Amino acid sequence: MVTSNYLRLRYWFLLTGPEFLCCKNYLLQEFSRICRLRAYVTNYRLRKKHMTAELVNVMEFQELAKKVLPKMYYDYFSGGAEDEHTLRENVEAFRRITFQPRILVDVSNVNLSSTILGYNISAPIIIAPTGMLKLAHPEGEVATARAAALCNTIMVMSFSSTCTIEEVASSCNAIRFFQLYVYRRRDVSYQLVQRAERYGFKAIVLTADTPRLGRRERDIKNKMVPPPLKILEGLLSVELDPEKGGSKLENFAAKTMDPSLNWKDVEWLKSITNLPILIKGVLTAEDARKAVEVGVAGIIVSNHGARQLDYVPASISVLEEVVEAVNGEVPVLLDGGIRRGTDVFKALALGAQAVLIGRPMVYGLAAKGEYGVRRVTEMLRDELELTMALTGCSSLEDITMSHVRTERDRLRSLL
Numbered sequence: 001m002v003t004s005n006y007l008r009l010r011y012w013f014l015l016t017g018p019e020f021l022c023c024k025n026y027l028l029q030e031f032s033r034i035c036r037l038r039a040y041v042t043n044y045r046l047r048k049k050h051m052t053a054e055l056v057n058v059m060e061f062q063e064l065a066k067k068v069l070p071k072m073y074y075d076y077f078s079g080g081a082e083d084e085h086t087l088r089e090n091v092e093a094f095r096r097i098t099f100q101p102r103i104l105v106d107v108s109n110v111n112l113s114s115t116i117l118g119y120n121i122s123a124p125i126i127i128a129p130t131g132m133l134k135l136a137h138p139e140g141e142v143a144t145a146r147a148a149a150l151c152n153t154i155m156v157m158s159f160s161s162t163c164t165i166e167e168v169a170s171s172c173n174a175i176r177f178f179q180l181y182v183y184r185r186r187d188v189s190y191q192l193v194q195r196a197e198r199y200g201f202k203a204i205v206l207t208a209d210t211p212r213l214g215r216r217e218r219d220i221k222n223k224m225v226p227p228p229l230k231i232l233e234g235l236l237s238v239e240l241d242p243e244k245g246g247s248k249l250e251n252f253a254a255k256t257m258d259p260s261l262n263w264k265d266v267e268w269l270k271s272i273t274n275l276p277i278l279i280k281g282v283l284t285a286e287d288a289r290k291a292v293e294v295g296v297a298g299i300i301v302s303n304h305g306a307r308q309l310d311y312v313p314a315s316i317s318v319l320e321e322v323v324e325a326v327n328g329e330v331p332v333l334l335d336g337g338i339r340r341g342t343d344v345f346k347a348l349a350l351g352a353q354a355v356l357i358g359r360p361m362v363y364g365l366a367a368k369g370e371y372g373v374r375r376v377t378e379m380l381r382d383e384l385e386l387t388m389a390l391t392g393c394s395s396l397e398d399i400t401m402s403h404v405r406t407e408r409d410r411l412r413s414l415l
């Protein structure tokens, strides 16, 4: 139905000729708005039917999200770059790590509380920046922030948000970090950093792995149309190329992202904000050292949920070497492939101070709105607590590398 409408629109453009091409961007936006509205209404009954169903893990939330979302949006959220090798690896690499539990430890009280940059959180699980959340649910980023507040954790708000900084800031008292993309129009990035600071965001997360958007073939096939990014209202309006096929999101990113962004720009960022800066997208010991040297307050080991360069390693596979390189100078966080509390434990054992969840949060949001994000976060927290009890750890400090066995360990034992 959606495809046939789109084909009809394209046919109309063919008939009406180039003088109407200038209307095409407007019509695409309208079309995307109507599709979202239609999808939400059509799926209302489906959502309601599943509202009472007990979902017991992240994978079940994913299944429901798949049912309620239009294919174009589910593919956008769940998909990865090219062959999606790294997408699978992000999850599989966790499965190859096994536990070495200790027995007869008193675990009658298990304490998960943690701090990030001095902010207390109920568990070392925070919300990753994910763009365009109104495609998952009409309350988008606001619902996510509220859930983060209820779970007493941190929300990292995406630069590519469908709500404004002010809307998110005024919706609840969640601890919020602001994720930054540096645009060709530096003034836009500058303005948003200033606003984030003014509205009480506590840190800037500079995403450094996106000089260009990865090749996401599902989006290309679906001719993915991004919704209006309300966060940019009054700052920037982007004219997409009407003649370009494929993913309009890719077209949007090519026009906005600054591919010249480099290490020297961290100095620029430091000059425009007093907030601590975390750098997201580190995958090598070498870059981790550079990040420490330029004075970041924290490092996020991440391959962007396998949406950028395919065939990079799973983020959990490089965590140990990054942690070694950083040598305790700044906190190291990790995201990518976390689907279970056991995964969180494994990341902590290998030296992460906390993890971020991207898709699990999106699936919760798509399936059950604010409640869904809260449930997913709580489920992961409960699973982590149980894992700690069963491995003999009553606090986060008790979790060590000796509680897990990695591929590296197996190789070492062969030598």
Ligand SMILES: Cc1cc2nc3c(=O)[nH]c(=O)nc-3n(C[C@H](O)[C@H](O)[C@H](O)COP(=O)(O)O)c2cc1C
Pocket (backbone or CB within 6 Å): 076, 077, 078, 090, 128, 129, 130, 131, 158, 159, 160, 179, 207, 280, 302, 303, 304, 305, 306, 307, 335, 336, 337, 338, 356, 357, 358, 359, 360, 362
């Ligand atoms: C739909 C989607 C949108 C994303 N948008 C952003 C973004 O705007 N900025 C960013 O730094 N990372 C973005 N990411 C990457 C996430 O922050 C995070 O690195 C990744 O989702 C972690 O992997 P996971 O989804 O397996 O948890 C996005 C990821 C997804 C799945």
Ligand SMILES: CC(C)CC(=O)C(=O)O
Pocket (backbone or CB within 6 Å): 130, 131, 132, 160, 213, 249, 253, 304, 307
């Ligand atoms: C709008 C996009 C650039 C957001 C993003 O980072 C992503 O989809 O991975």
